[in-house]
Amino acid sequence: MSPSKSSSKYKLYYFAARGRAEVTRLIFKAASIPFVDETFSKDQWPGLKSTMPTQTVPVLEMGGEKYPDSGAIVRWAARKFGLSGKTDGDQLRVEEALAGAEEVRSLFLSWFFGTDPQSKGELEEQLKQKATKFLGRWEALVKETRASQRVYTYMVGTSLTAADLAMLDILEQLSSVHSIDLNAFPKLLNNKATVSSLKPIKQYLETRAHYPF
Incomplete structure (x- = not known):
């Protein structure tokens, strides 16, 4: 059963696309870490844009804070969940x-x-x-x-x-x-x-x- 939104520590915001968010999704899945995959359409984006720190996505939300930049998110997730290399x-x-x-x-x-x-x-x-x-x-x-x-x-x-x-x-x-x-x-x-x-x-x-x- 998928975790409920209230029980998930992480929420990832991105378009309904693989794009720049897919590697982060794959890391969460590989590490079996629950997260909310908050996707939206191109038409919905104008209403959401102002809520994002740099008016871009992907954005990772955790602990009530939103963090932008796909590269930063991927590198953090790789380190956090043991997928950044052993040496x-x-x-x-x-x-x-x-x-x-x-x-x-x-x-x-x-x-x-x-x-x-x-x-x-x-x-x-x-x-x-x-x-x-x-x-x-x-x-x-x-x-x-x-x-x-x-x-x-x-x-x-x-x-x-x-x-x-x-x-x-x-x-x-x-x-x-x-x-x-x-x-x-x-x-x-x-x-x-x-x-x-x-x-x-x-x-x-x-x-x-x-x-x-």
């Missing part, structure tokens, strides 16, 4: 992955919402270059562990971190960009399969609302 080196790798994923996501969202054909084409080329560089680096860095006749792949170390959840989200978004060949990154696709098969993530992916981005 200093691992933590730096996770931070690097989160920062890179956010750069790719920003370009993706600009491309996704683009309407002018020429500028959209230019944005897609920029996105392709940025994403290919990012994915190529992590294809070389991911760690493979063979167990029970299967290969499990993690971005950092041999267990789940926020970097894996960010990669899952980025690969889902980039799957709609036809000029990017994700099959060129088989280890990252196996990382996606590894993370998607984890019980709390699998349950979430099977039951979450279907959003276009």
Whole structure:
């Protein structure tokens, strides 16, 4: 049974979309931490905008206070719930992955919402270059562990971190960009399969609302 709003310590505000809030959602789900996923439509946003600290979302509310900035929220949640890496080196790798994923996501969202054909084409080329560089680096860095006749792949170390959840989200978004060949990154696709098969993530992916981005 889902927790009631009154019993949840955390409330996440964002549009009814994956966008910049999905990695935070995935972290909460992976850590089995109850939270209120407060979504709203584009039409509802003007009435809510003035209630947000910087008139932007996502925003995390806890203890009666609202905290903005997707990057800050993700990094805090990763540390809070044990998904930021086990060693200093691992933590730096996770931070690097989160920062890179956010750069790719920003370009993706600009491309996704683009309407002018020429500028959209230019944005897609920029996105392709940025994403290919990012994915190529992590294809070389991911760690493979063979167990029970299967290969499990993690971005950092041999267990789940926020970097894996960010990669899952980025690969889902980039799957709609036809000029990017994700099959060129088989280890990252196996990382996606590894993370998607984890019980709390699998349950979430099977039951979450279907959003276009």
